[in-house]
Amino acid sequence: MTGKDTGVEIPAAWYSILADLPDYDPLERRPPSDLGPPADGPVRLSPQLPLTMYRQSVSRERHVPIPDEVRAHYERWRPTPLRRAREFEKYLDTPARIYYKHEGVSPSGSHKLNSALAQAYYYKKAGIQELATGTGAGQWGTALAMACRAFGLGCTVFMVRCSYDQKPQRRAIMEMFGARVVPSPSPLTRSGRAVLADDPDSPGSLSIAGSEGIQYAWEGTGRRYASGSAENHVLLHQTVIGQEAIAQMRRLGEFPDVVVAAIGAGSNFAGLAFPFYRESLDERRDTELVAVEPKACPKLTRGRYGWDHHDASGSMPMSKMYSLGHEFVPPVIHAGGLRYHGAAPVVSWMYHQKLMSAVAYGQREVFEAGLAFARTEHIVPAPESAHAIRCVVDRAAQARRTGRETVILFNLSGHGLLDLGAYQQYLDGSLPEDADFDDLVPAGGER
Amino acid sequence: MTGKDTGVEIPAAWYSILADLPDYDPLERRPPSDLGPPADGPVRLSPQLPLTMYRQSVSRERHVPIPDEVRAHYERWRPTPLRRAREFEKYLDTPARIYYKHEGVSPSGSHKLNSALAQAYYYKKAGIQELATGTGAGQWGTALAMACRAFGLGCTVFMVRCSYDQKPQRRAIMEMFGARVVPSPSPLTRSGRAVLADDPDSPGSLSIAGSEGIQYAWEGTGRRYASGSAENHVLLHQTVIGQEAIAQMRRLGEFPDVVVAAIGAGSNFAGLAFPFYRESLDERRDTELVAVEPKACPKLTRGRYGWDHHDASGSMPMSKMYSLGHEFVPPVIHAGGLRYHGAAPVVSWMYHQKLMSAVAYGQREVFEAGLAFARTEHIVPAPESAHAIRCVVDRAAQARRTGRETVILFNLSGHGLLDLGAYQQYLDGSLPEDADFDDLVPAGGER
Numbered sequence: 030m031t032g033k034d035t036g037v038e039i040p041a042a043w044y045s046i047l048a049d050l051p052d053y054d055p056l057e058r059r060p061p062s063d064l065g066p067p068a069d070g071p072v073r074l075s076p077q078l079p080l081t082m083y084r085q086s087v088s089r090e091r092h093v094p095i096p097d098e099v100r101a102h103y104e105r106w107r108p109t110p111l112r113r114a115r116e117f118e119k120y121l122d123t124p125a126r127i128y129y130k131h132e133g134v135s136p137s138g139s140h141k142l143n144s145a146l147a148q149a150y151y152y153k154k155a156g157i158q159e160l161a162t163g164t165g166a167g168q169w170g171t172a173l174a175m176a177c178r179a180f181g182l183g184c185t186v187f188m189v190r191c192s193y194d195q196k197p198q199r200r201a202i203m204e205m206f207g208a209r210v211v212p213s214p215s216p217l218t219r220s221g222r223a224v225l226a227d228d229p230d231s232p233g234s235l236s237i238a239g240s241e242g243i244q245y246a247w248e249g250t251g252r253r254y255a256s257g258s259a260e261n262h263v264l265l266h267q268t269v270i271g272q273e274a275i276a277q278m279r280r281l282g283e284f285p286d287v288v289v290a291a292i293g294a295g296s297n298f299a300g301l302a303f304p305f306y307r308e309s310l311d312e313r314r315d316t317e318l319v320a321v322e323p324k325a326c327p328k329l330t331r332g333r334y335g336w337d338h339h340d341a342s343g344s345m346p347m348s349k350m351y352s353l354g355h356e357f358v359p360p361v362i363h364a365g366g367l368r369y370h371g372a373a374p375v376v377s378w379m380y381h382q383k384l385m386s387a388v389a390y391g392q393r394e395v396f397e398a399g400l401a402f403a404r405t406e407h408i409v410p411a412p413e414s415a416h417a418i419r420c421v422v423d424r425a426a427q428a429r430r431t432g433r434e435t436v437i438l439f440n441l442s443g444h445g446l447l448d449l450g451a452y453q454q455y456l457d458g459s460l461p462e463d464a465d466f467d468d469l470v471p472a473g474g475e476r
Numbered sequence: 477m478t479g480k481d482t483g484v485e486i487p488a489a490w491y492s493i494l495a496d497l498p499d500y501d502p503l504e505r506r507p508p509s510d511l512g513p514p515a516d517g518p519v520r521l522s523p524q525l526p527l528t529m530y531r532q533s534v535s536r537e538r539h540v541p542i543p544d545e546v547r548a549h550y551e552r553w554r555p556t557p558l559r560r561a562r563e564f565e566k567y568l569d570t571p572a573r574i575y576y577k578h579e580g581v582s583p584s585g586s587h588k589l590n591s592a593l594a595q596a597y598y599y600k601k602a603g604i605q606e607l608a609t610g611t612g613a614g615q616w617g618t619a620l621a622m623a624c625r626a627f628g629l630g631c632t633v634f635m636v637r638c639s640y641d642q643k644p645q646r647r648a649i650m651e652m653f654g655a656r657v658v659p660s661p662s663p664l665t666r667s668g669r670a671v672l673a674d675d676p677d678s679p680g681s682l683s684i685a686g687s688e689g690i691q692y693a694w695e696g697t698g699r700r701y702a703s704g705s706a707e708n709h710v711l712l713h714q715t716v717i718g719q720e721a722i723a724q725m726r727r728l729g730e731f732p733d734v735v736v737a738a739i740g741a742g743s744n745f746a747g748l749a750f751p752f753y754r755e756s757l758d759e760r761r762d763t764e765l766v767a768v769e770p771k772a773c774p775k776l777t778r779g780r781y782g783w784d785h786h787d788a789s790g791s792m793p794m795s796k797m798y799s800l801g802h803e804f805v806p807p808v809i810h811a812g813g814l815r816y817h818g819a820a821p822v823v824s825w826m827y828h829q830k831l832m833s834a835v836a837y838g839q840r841e842v843f844e845a846g847l848a849f850a851r852t853e854h855i856v857p858a859p860e861s862a863h864a865i866r867c868v869v870d871r872a873a874q875a876r877r878t879g880r881e882t883v884i885l886f887n888l889s890g891h892g893l894l895d896l897g898a899y900q901q902y903l904d905g906s907l908p909e910d911a912d913f914d915d916l917v918p919a920g921g922e923r
Contacts, residue, residue: 105854134581136854138893175854198645198893201900205850403652407552407583407622446585446893449648456651 037276039100039107041092044268046303046375047261048091049310053378055087055261059336059347077253078262079155082148086261093265095147102146102179106135107269111277116405118425125428125435126283127421130274130301131408132442139411139443140297141172141257144266148255149176158251159183163213163238165293166192166365166413167199168443169257174208187213187221187241191232192365198447213238218245220342234358235293235369240342247344258294259339259348259373267300274301274438275308284308285316285438287424291416292320292329292387293366295373301440302385318385320376321416323367323395324463326359328352329380329387331466337371350377362392362463363451364412390419391463396455398422399445403452411443412451484723486547486554488539491715493750493822494708495538496757500825502534502708506783506794524700525709526602529595533708540712542594549593549626553582554716558724563852565872572875572882573730574868577721577748578855579889586858586890587744588619588704591713595702596623605698606630610660610685612740613639613812613860614646615890616704621655634660634668634688638679639812645894660685665692667789681805682740682816687789694791705741706786706795706820714747721748721885722755731755732763732885734871738863739767739776739834740813742820748887749832765832767823768863770814770842771910773806775799776827776834784818797824809839809910810898811859837866838910843902845869846892850899858890859898 047055078086085093095103114127121127132140152160160182164170170186177184186208193200193212200210211217213233214224220240224231231237239256246254256263278284288305290298302318309316322329328351338355339345352371353359359368372380379385392412399415401422402408410418417439428435445452454460494502525533532540542550561574568574579587599607607629611617617633624631633655640647640659647657658664660680661671667687671678678684686703693701703710725731735752737745749765756763769776775798784799786792799818800806806815819827826832839859846862848869849855857865864886875882892899901907 178851179854197900198896201896201903202856202893204903205847205856205896205899207851400652404625404654407626409649409652446645446649447896449645449652449894452652453644453648456648 037108037273037280039103040095040269040272042095043093043265044272044304044307045088045091045093045265046306047089049307050375050378053375055375057349079151082151082262085265096150099147099150103269108273108277109134111274114402114406117402120401120405121422121425123425123429124432125425125437127425128278128283128285128436128438129441130270130438132270132440133408133411133444137168137172137175138446139168139172140267140270140300140440141169142175143269143300144257144263144296145169145172145176146179147266149173149180149182152253152255153180153182157182157253159185159249160253160255161185161187161242161246162255162257163187163189163235163242164257165189165235165238165368166411167196167203167447168366168411170203170208170210171199173255173257174203174206177208178206184208185245186210187215187238187245189213189233189235189238189365189368191361195363195450196447213241215241217241220244220344224341231358232361234341236339236341236355239340240344243340243344258296259371261375263296264299264303264373264375267296268304270300270440271302271304275304278438283436284312284314285436287317287319287435287437289319289321289417289420289424289437289439291367291413291442292322292372292376293369293413294371295376297413297440297442299373299376306384319420320385320387321420322387322389323362323364323416324389324391324466325362326353326368326370327389327466328370328372330389332371334377334381339371348374350374351380363448364395364416366413367416388420390416393455393460393463395419396452396460400452400455408441409445409449409452410441411445412448414440414442484555484720484727486550487542487716487719489542490540490712491719491751491754492535492538492540492712493753494536496754497822497825500822502822504796526598529598529709532712543597546594546597550716555720555724556581556717558721561849561853564849567848567852568869568872570872570876571879572872572884574872575725575730575732575883575885576888577717577885579717579887580855580858580891584615584619584622585893586615586619587714587717587747587887588616589622590716590747591704591710591743592616592619592623593626594713596620596627596629599700599702600627600629604629604700606632606696607700607702608632608634608689608693609702609704610634610636610682610689611704612636612682612685612815613858614643614650614894615813615858617650617655617657618646620702620704621650621653624655625653631655632692633657634662634685634692636660636680636682636685636812636815638808642810642897643894660688662688664688667691667791671788678805679808681788683786683788683802686787687791690787690791705743705816706818708822710743711746711750711820711822714743715750717747717887718749718751722751725885730883731759731761732883734764734766734882734884736766736768736864736867736871736884736886738814738860738889739769739819739823740816740860741818742823744860744887744889746820746823753831766867767832767834768867769834769836770809770811770863771836771838772809773800773815773817774836775817775819777836779818781824781828786818795821797821798827810895811842811863813860814863835867837863840902840907840910842866843899843907847899847902855888856892856896856899857888858892859895861887861889
């Protein structure tokens, strides 16, 4: 059995990849533009995080214990199943063995709850009363709404307008859990007003919603901005995924040749891939780590590596990362969680060091793969997760050509039950063509 | 741990309650009106079921082995978790211990897949090429679409029009799995056309959709009508739920005082309650079995016990059952799965013999309970399941008044992730008042 009953344990600690990347400096940041022009060189900034979480984001300690209160919540659905996609393999007619880690079974429907609970716990302990955030497809917003409710915090979610319009059910579920949901750009904040003045019909973006969340948090007392990805501590919290997967694969006598995950800013990718980075070092295996991004927002394959802001208004510190520019507004695609202009600094660094690879796909080919997976494995994948599946399809075809029994593991980061409208569009043939990225960013990008 | 890791096994056999109800005659049927006027007395009819399944519907053998091919599918998500609702208990401030069986984790999102897979398997073996059916909220249609895909059968689903309009996502998911979805009443069938001639705006009902499914099946070759509830073999297939629950409760050293489940026609109720009927006989326990119905469609509490048709047009054989009349069109409520005029014959018989009880609730109080459960337990219940939860709230309050540590078990038959629009209406205050049943059925009913 490769499912829920593999008998592995929830890890006792999160895994910090910083311990294994001695040349990467997590303290290297530049101040936000609100604090004046960027300093001449890198400066060291302490963000407004609870001290424990700040330490998590910079510490080189390999194992960071998971607090009992957080672990007790994890026990409600973790360990998540690791399954072999046998019917999908048959459909793909491949000698590859395809496994997936099913994070869609979480109460919020995605991996995002792993970090939301940890953050709500630390902020609550630090005396904070309310968390604000930005959300794309709503997976992060839903997770934070649930986590805030679990730990007795208020929650305000700035939801990217195009997702707000596409997915009314997402708004409903966040409101069910007591969150206030505001379509972004909104007139509530300075940076929202600035975007609306420029373009009243702006579809929004994760970086705009992030700016709004930060500014809203700053303007009140007892409020903080909770980040759903990009930051080291968020990536850290997700490593329960990969650690469980290693134990589950081991029980099956398997080790992946390829580990695949979609990338928005990087929490889903890091959650699965980082522990395998360590493990492949230990096992002297040449495991490939692949991040999959949308062609509409190809920060790794088409972005530039350099200093940039995490949010549209430049209210957050600058990081060195792959980015399409913090003012880039990606075209509207259904995988709203991947519409982020940059990649997490540590993921960017690894990509720059060629410790991982990346590939980009268009929306239609992604939905085609997602539908094929749903029809064979009976799980509707979130559009974000369907990006990983699209890459798996290619790797499985490659295995067929070479006759190699490649072992592929991917992260099914969330279910797509609130994205059925998008699948209906694909079935109806009304899913729009992908925008041509070169038309959007004439300057292109370079690696 | 009271979750997925309780280490119990999927049962090897379904449990037939007919073995324990010697006075109930499963062969007692009257011919459909299409075959002429009802005979003077009960006649014995053999429906167009594959022989194995027909035997299942009438046999008094207590244990009916589950075929390996069906069990292999069950293994993908069964045993389903049995959980204690500790946070809900706290919220209700009750000494009662509340457990729930979580059937919402199935690939189709509800318990319905337990029977859909079994039926698709038997029909496929019998050489059938396509199954037709009627669905209310879409839970049965979704399950049948998945099961047909799994066993290589075509699938046509007549979906009650009000649900079709309320829940476009349900249509999408059925189409994803290759089913053809037709809003009912439709111009495709004789009985659909008759209803439309009478009322072009008819919201439809499960009994109309059932008539359409049957007539559609009759008019083609290699087609059969698959029933989602009411029939003995369907109830039988659902008994995996209760059998697992018994084993899971036993490992916790618990036995329920009250077993609660919503009732449409009875498959959800029977699935959980029937095995406990047997078990409480064995254990000499006075366990109460409670079926919960909507006030808008109160077949047990307000219906009449007598001969009636299962479908609106009278195309199916008549059964002796509690019914509001086969032509009754229930008012539109979100729990579309409960909008059925009658109760399964064997459930009706048990109710008539006072071997179980029943209670009815209004839509708003049901959503209030469903929302409270979602907020405390982080699972959005289907509106059907929220009926059971509403009853649990009352029993928990009773326990508080009496100070008794009542052990309550209910069936969380499905998740409500495709019903978020209904919860949004409740939150917005726009959920309609319940229709007054007495205005709908002036003749009332009697027990």
